[in-house]
Amino acid sequence: MSHKPVLTAEHYSFSYETLDQPTLDDLTFSLYDNEATLLIGPSGSGKSSLSLCLNGLYPDAVEGVASGEIFYRGHLIKDFAKGALNQQIGIVFQDPESQFCMITVEDELAFTLENCQVPRDEIEHRINQILNHIGMIDYKQQAIHTLSGGQKQKIALASVLLLEPDVLILDEPTANLDPMSRLEFIQLIEQLRMTMALTILIIEHQADDWLKLIDRALVLNQDGQLIEDGPVDTIFQTKQTVLMEHGIFIPEQYRRHNHPRKPTIDAVHRKPCLAMKNVSFSRNHSPILQHINMTFHQGEMIAIVGENGAGKSTLLQLIARLLQPNDGAITFLEKSLNDWKEAALRQHMGFVFQNPEHQFLTDTTYDEVAFSMTLNGYDYDTINRRTTQLLSDFQLLQEKWQNPFALSGGQKRRLSVATMLDETPDLLLFDEPTFGQDAQTTAELMHLMTNIQKQGTTIVFVTHDMDLVDQYCESVYVLHDQKVQYYNDPKTLWQQDTLLNQARLRKPSRLEEEKVGVVHGVSR
Ligand SMILES: Nc1ncnc2c1ncn2[C@@H]1O[C@H](COP(=O)(O)OP(=O)(O)OP(=O)(O)O)[C@@H](O)[C@H]1O
Numbered sequence: 354m355s356h357k358p359v360l361t362a363e364h365y366s367f368s369y370e371t372l373d374q375p376t377l378d379d380l381t382f383s384l385y386d387n388e389a390t391l392l393i394g395p396s397g398s399g400k401s402s403l404s405l406c407l408n409g410l411y412p413d414a415v416e417g418v419a420s421g422e423i424f425y426r427g428h429l430i431k432d433f434a435k436g437a438l439n440q441q442i443g444i445v446f447q448d449p450e451s452q453f454c455m456i457t458v459e460d461e462l463a464f465t466l467e468n469c470q471v472p473r474d475e476i477e478h479r480i481n482q483i484l485n486h487i488g489m490i491d492y493k494q495q496a497i498h499t500l501s502g503g504q505k506q507k508i509a510l511a512s513v514l515l516l517e518p519d520v521l522i523l524d525e526p527t528a529n530l531d532p533m534s535r536l537e538f539i540q541l542i543e544q545l546r547m548t549m550a551l552t553i554l555i556i557e558h559q560a561d562d563w564l565k566l567i568d569r570a571l572v573l574n575q576d577g578q579l580i581e582d583g584p585v586d587t588i589f590q591t592k593q594t595v596l597m598e599h600g601i602f603i604p605e606q607y608r609r610h611n612h613p614r615k616p617t618i619d620a621v622h623r624k625p626c627l628a629m630k631n632v633s634f635s636r637n638h639s640p641i642l643q644h645i646n647m648t649f650h651q652g653e654m655i656a657i658v659g660e661n662g663a664g665k666s667t668l669l670q671l672i673a674r675l676l677q678p679n680d681g682a683i684t685f686l687e688k689s690l691n692d693w694k695e696a697a698l699r700q701h702m703g704f705v706f707q708n709p710e711h712q713f714l715t716d717t718t719y720d721e722v723a724f725s726m727t728l729n730g731y732d733y734d735t736i737n738r739r740t741t742q743l744l745s746d747f748q749l750l751q752e753k754w755q756n757p758f759a760l761s762g763g764q765k766r767r768l769s770v771a772t773m774l775d776e777t778p779d780l781l782l783f784d785e786p787t788f789g790q791d792a793q794t795t796a797e798l799m800h801l802m803t804n805i806q807k808q809g810t811t812i813v814f815v816t817h818d819m820d821l822v823d824q825y826c827e828s829v830y831v832l833h834d835q836k837v838q839y840y841n842d843p844k845t846l847w848q849q850d851t852l853l854n855q856a857r858l859r860k861p862s863r864l865e866e867e868k869v870g871v872v873h874g875v876s877r
């Protein structure tokens with residue numbers, strides 16, 4: 354099959370004016386008609402920046418300088434009028450919230466179509482079609498701000514697909530989706546690829562589920578240079594050592610080494626840190642959580658899992674007293690949660706939000722980490738020593754004076770975690786702690802969390818990553834149908850096929866690998 358180049362970069366470099374080093378350095382490659390290409394590289398290697406350069410938004414939309422050229426179907430992209438390429442080259446971003454302009458799902462999608470002069474009588478049909486496709490038809494009238502993170506991501510995809518783009522760039526589009534929705538989303542892209550002539554560029558740290566769809570892979574290094582370009586099979590099979598040196602995830606089916614399960618601390622016999630008794634919570638009279646009973650022990654690492662919209666973030670907000678239950682009681686360190694003074698509660702309990710940007714309060718990465726130590730009256734030397742140490746632990750020293758909002762997705766997530774560790778709290782709540790991280794930073798983040806756990810901190814995290822649950826947690830709670838449907842060791846959860854299906858979960862990749870490992874004949 355001969356493929357025509359759709360997008361071509363020739364000696365393309367791009368630098369943010371605020372940074373000393375170029376973010377993309379002398380890239381030459383093409384994306385071809387009907388081909389799906391995977392773009393991988395460590396966190397901060399420039400993947401998101403490249404996608405914005407490819408559709409012509411950058412360098413104009415930021416303070417940045419580019420050299421070399423990018424061509425779209427043989428024409429220089431800089432010769433297209435501003436915004437002219439948005440329809441042909443659609444991007445689904447890491448952060449779906451940045452994409453929305455309207456209040457309800459229906460209005461958002463209608464707005465997109467109206468902007469492209471789609472006739473009025475076609476609009477409703479096209480909206481229904483796409484919402485049915487992605488399983489969101491019941492949310493058509495709903496206000497976008499009331500959707501869960503994963504639901505928002507699906508609407509962001511729908512609004513790009515509605516434009517019937519020529520090139521589809523997916524920048525970590527499934528990071529917020531529950532395991533089953535993630536698979537369905539990928540199958541949806543596969544179907545679309547068969548029915549629409551699409552050139553696809555996928556940015557994903559964990560490429561496992563995408564492999565059957567991907568033809569080629571491009572690999573960037575930390576300096577924004579292209580170090581590999583070739584068939585995906587060849588790259589993952591023959592370049593494994595190089596990829597691992599760069600901290601890149603190796604899909605399970607190519608992996609030569611299994612990750613052993615980390616030994617866990619037997620904390621379930623220790624004193625409770627936090628207990629919820631018969632807690633219920635409704636929004637606008639519709640129940641979100643009902644009769645929840647949970648006990649987290651001191652030094653325990655616990656995962657909360659469940660489908661998109663199951664109420665996991667809501668549960669964390671109840672625990673952090675950011676929401677009040679309608680019914681039931683929450684006890685934290687032997688005292689009713691409502692009896693805690695605000696300042697003391699925040700010292701003893703840390704909360705890392707799903708969207709890191711919701712946490713940022715200052716103008717630099719350094720100040721963000723130093724912020725609460727300054728509030729708590731620490732002296733300058735202590736603040737400086739501790740801040741520098743945390744920035745170094747989280748690989749953010751180079752970005753010390755950068756604005757938190759100008760960090761890469763992975764860097765923002767690491768910063769939001771670092772800001773919670775200025776003191777060692779009794780309870781740490783994480784909403785998707787490793788979302789958007791490469792293999793190395795995921796391992797490092799989990800290592801740091803395990804160290805904090807060993808000091809006695811209870812860690813509760815919400816995740817869609819069953820490998821993390823499998824490797825690190827002593828206990829897992831499954832939320833489904835507004836209730837706790839499972840509480841126990843993760844190992845026994847993987848045997849409960851019916852529940853896994855109902856709660857839209859999947860087994861960890863070590864248990865799914867048998868299905869696919871043979872295909873590529875990889876010896877293990
Ligand atoms: N501010 C809000 N107003 C009204 N409803 C909301 C609001 N925030 C969330 N919801 C609804 O509450 C339910 C639970 O949402 P929540 O964010 O807790 O789910 P989740 O399990 O964390 O989902 P995800 O995995 O997609 O992040 C969803 O149905 C969501 O639509």
Ligand SMILES: Nc1ncnc2c1ncn2[C@@H]1O[C@H](COP(=O)(O)OP(=O)(O)OP(=O)(O)O)[C@@H](O)[C@H]1O
Pocket residue numbers: 369371372376394395396397398399400401402403415752755758759760761762763764789791
């Ligand atoms: N608007 C901006 N202004 C200045 N620097 C930026 C801006 N956006 C990103 N950067 C920096 O450019 C580098 C590349 O960021 P980019 O978001 O492209 O990386 P990435 O490979 O997509 O990372 P991740 O895997 O963490 O999402 C990072 O060092 C980041 O701090």
